[in-house]
Amino acid sequence: MEKRTFMSNKKKKILIVAALLFIALPPLTHALDLQLYSSPPCLLTDVYGTCNASSSLNGYIQLLYRFGLGIGGILAVGMIVWGSILISISGSVDKEREGRDFITSALFGLVLLFGAYLILNQINPNLVQLVPPSAPFAPTPAVPGGQMSPDMWASNATNLTTLESAGVGVSSTGGCYNAYNAKCTSLADMPSNAISFLVALKKACNCDITVTGGTEIGHVSHGLNKPVFDLRTTSALVTYIQNNLNRTNGTLDGVPIDQICTTNANSNIRYNCSNYSESEEHIHISLSGN
Secondary structure, X not given: OHHHHHHHHHHHHHHHHHHHHHHHHHHHHHHOOEEEOOOOOOOEXXXXXXXXXXXXXXXXXXXXXXXXXXXXXXXXXHHXXXXXXXHXXXXXXXXXXXXXXXXXXXXXXXXXXXXXXXXXXXXXXXXHOOOOOOOOOXXXXXXXXXXXOHXXXXXXXXXXXXXXXXXXXXXXXXXXXXOOOOOOOOOOOOOHXXXXXXXXXXXXXXXXXXXXXXXXXXXXOXXXXXXXXXEOOOHHHHHHHHHHEEOOOOEEOOEEEEEEEOOHHHHHHOEOOXXXXXXXXXXXXXXXXO
């Protein structure tokens, strides 16, 4: 009778182990949606093979954080397995208690690892996006060779207000808006369809959208009254474009696209750009109608 009871208890313990593993494996699988990247300078890549702006510090921090989640998940599953073994094969009450402590600690660790992220992401996805801070900047005088008219300054101010109100950022190496300064990022005389597209893209993607190139001089294809702009590269934006670009119709979210050009790291979202590679990390987009 005692032997039969022992065998019955053992079967129950095996079922408990299987149930715990069934609970623990899904979050672990989700955490491991990244893999080691084979060639420098990008050490890690996401599930889509995107380097996630390897040249930026915030891109590395995000990928290392996700990698840490995967390692934490592996350790937690290992603790659950070891605790289950102690419960299943030991005849000692102390060992069974030790096994239960291992399992409880592992499950508590998994809750800490994934709970904070899931809660913040549910409240507002922007809370879990690591975006470098940007300070507002004032226009600087034009360099020799051109001077923006009052109407151009007015159109820049209007477009800037529209984008910032929608959560779209604007950044430049020179901290300025002058269309006749190559170090500036100008919105002067940028067509309304480009401004509307950026606002809609921010709303649809719900990710960081930052304009790093506009109508200023210094570009081959940019210019006044042209719906052409450069965007800062993020993994969320790359993924969104990859999933929503209609290559058959040449549209992104229903808007006709002439070109999407990138560096080699994000060649998977290039459109009508042949094998041309941008020299610096950004996403160049040209809408139809320029």
